[in-house]
Amino acid sequence: MSLLRTRRPRAVAVSLGVLVASAVGLGVVLAGCGSFDGGGVVSTVGAVRFETPLAIPPLAPSTINERGEREFELVAQEGSHNFGTASSTNNESTATWGFNQGYLGPTLVATRGERVRISVENRLPEPTSVHWHGMHLPAKMDGGPHQPIAEWAVWSPTWTIDQPAATLWYHPHLHGETEEHVTRGLAGMFLLRDDVEGALALPREYGVDDVPVMVQDIRVGDDGSLHTDVRGFGGLLGDQIAVNGTVGPYFDVSTDRVRLRILNASPARVYRFGMEDDRQLALIATDGGLLEAPYLTSAVQLSPGERAEVVVRMTPGETVALRSSPPDLGVNNAEGNGGSDAFDVLELRAAPTLESRAQVPDVLAPIERLGPATVERTFRFDGMNINNEPMKMLHINETVTLGTTEVWAVRNEQSQPHSFHVHDVQFQVQSVDGSTPGAELSGWKDTIYLRPGVDYRLVMQFTDYSDPNVPYMYHCHLLWHEDRGMMGQFVVVRRGERAGEPPGDHEH
Numbered sequence: 478m479s480l481l482r483t484r485r486p487r488a489v490a491v492s493l494g495v496l497v498a499s500a501v502g503l504g505v506v507l508a509g510c511g512s513f514d515g516g517g518v519v520s521t522v523g524a525v526r527f528e529t530p531l532a533i534p535p536l537a538p539s540t541i542n543e544r545g546e547r548e549f550e551l552v553a554q555e556g557s558h559n560f561g562t563a564s565s566t567n568n569e570s571t572a573t574w575g576f577n578q579g580y581l582g583p584t585l586v587a588t589r590g591e592r593v594r595i596s597v598e599n600r601l602p603e604p605t606s607v608h609w610h611g612m613h614l615p616a617k618m619d620g621g622p623h624q625p626i627a628e629w630a631v632w633s634p635t636w637t638i639d640q641p642a643a644t645l646w647y648h649p650h651l652h653g654e655t656e657e658h659v660t661r662g663l664a665g666m667f668l669l670r671d672d673v674e675g676a677l678a679l680p681r682e683y684g685v686d687d688v689p690v691m692v693q694d695i696r697v698g699d700d701g702s703l704h705t706d707v708r709g710f711g712g713l714l715g716d717q718i719a720v721n722g723t724v725g726p727y728f729d730v731s732t733d734r735v736r737l738r739i740l741n742a743s744p745a746r747v748y749r750f751g752m753e754d755d756r757q758l759a760l761i762a763t764d765g766g767l768l769e770a771p772y773l774t775s776a777v778q779l780s781p782g783e784r785a786e787v788v789v790r791m792t793p794g795e796t797v798a799l800r801s802s803p804p805d806l807g808v809n810n811a812e813g814n815g816g817s818d819a820f821d822v823l824e825l826r827a828a829p830t831l832e833s834r835a836q837v838p839d840v841l842a843p844i845e846r847l848g849p850a851t852v853e854r855t856f857r858f859d860g861m862n863i864n865n866e867p868m869k870m871l872h873i874n875e876t877v878t879l880g881t882t883e884v885w886a887v888r889n890e891q892s893q894p895h896s897f898h899v900h901d902v903q904f905q906v907q908s909v910d911g912s913t914p915g916a917e918l919s920g921w922k923d924t925i926y927l928r929p930g931v932d933y934r935l936v937m938q939f940t941d942y943s944d945p946n947v948p949y950m951y952h953c954h955l956l957w958h959e960d961r962g963m964m965g966q967f968v969v970v971r972r973g974e975r976a977g978e979p980p981g982d983h984e985h
């Protein structure tokens with residue numbers, strides 16, 4: 478492989494989308510060059526040379542401390558990284574941030590019922606935070622904007638894992654800084670295991686037949702630096718794909734079934750993943766865990782922050798690429814938001830003989846349907862605000878009473894891409910425009926793409942962890958929108974208790 482000349486995965490500019498109208502209407506001042514057309518249509522299909530082995534994030538070591546907690550250590554640090562692009566093969570590596578390494582972070586694994594403690598040290602030149610996306614935990618352990626970690630400080634949240642097996646992730650969440658910190662490289666996976674998942678015949682050998690696939694779109698300049706100036710309305714758009722920090726990656730498959738845990742860790746881009754030959758994938762899990770039954774499909778669409786676990790069948794000796802085809806955004810200016818873009822993502826290379834793995838079970842995990850709800854709230858997404866209010870650090874937008882089941886009716890009022898993510902709980906999608914949602918929205922979710930003008934009714938239950946003073950967040954997970962204030966805060970209180978005041982003095 479190394480004797481072959483590396484060709485840069487080329488981003489082919491097919492046409493230039495000129496979509497300034499939406500930018501003007503928005504009245505947003507952009508930093509940098511002010512390009513707001515997403516950089517034109519990008520396609521790397523057929524142009525990516527898969528020449529670099531896929532990096533598999535190391536499993537984070539852990540110890541059981543004297544309190545019986547499983548303890549991990551993360552150090553947020555500056556570093557550099559070779560993405561494997563043409564510029565970095567010229568020995569220009571890119572200045573990046575990472576946890577315990579130059580770019581991205583190790584994979585944390587914990588089992589339901591365990592108490593975990595994660596000591597996070599910040600060796601960056603500025604404050605950051607680490608949020609456990611998808612995790613059910615007390616608000617002060619959540620790692621949101623109210624738990625900043627100062628330079629050289631250590632933050633050690635602890636909680637008991639009490640939710641189904643799932644593919645979660647972690648990333649910074651400092652108000653106004655999330656997009657920048659994540660795109661510099663601060664992100665990692667957090668896998669949860671439990672007895673239900675453990676009893677099923679599913680591939681689960683990490684890095685062998687159970688593969689983390691963190692997908693990010695990046696744009697690297699000739700000097701090797703990461704570019705952060707090309708935006709659609711949704712935010713930063715790159716022109717090539719890195720998987721686990723590798724551009725043009727291949728993965729050597731040794732089994733006839735391989736489980737891919739796909740995480741869209743990109744700031745703004747929506748993907749529509751499928752295999753290049755459109756073979757059926759068995760979708761087995763979404764954000765918060767296993768579906769009740771596998772769903773056979775040739776494509777899975779993921780907006781930023783969403784996860785999907787799929788099992789892919791492989792035949793001996795074959796080579797097949799995971800691809801992203803143009804996603805269905807349902808917006809006016811799809812092209813300026815990456816809606817016409819396509820990417821070759823990851824090549825799977827099957828060995829001449831493959832170990833066999835069991836067929837995916839017909840029944841996966843039981844999902845108890847939530848309801849009936851006794852409280853309903855409405856969230857309207859428009860103009861970088863939710864319900865016309867921008868995020869304010871000291872303002873609690875919603876007060877939830879412990880023990881209630883609620884419906885959150887969420888709607889994107891703009892013909893622009895937005896999404897909805899809520900902290901603390903996983904929700905169930907009760908209906909989409911009045912109808913029962915498709916199989917891909919039938920399981921536990923914490924993040925959902927909001928198609929413009931569509932009503933989403935999300936059911937969620939708040940069974941434990943009250944704290945009148947420390948809020949959880951709900952927000953658009955397009956990171957630029959979140960940073961600009963498309964976020965709100967809720968507290969969970971005991972019956973009869975009132976919302977207090979968030980501690981801290983850092984008003985934004």
Ligand code: C2O
Nearest residue numbers: 608610782898950
């Ligand atoms: Cu993935 Cu509030 O975040």
Ligand code: CU
Nearest residue numbers: 609610611900
């Ligand atoms: Cu989150």
Ligand code: CU
Nearest residue numbers: 895953955958
């Ligand atoms: Cu948004």
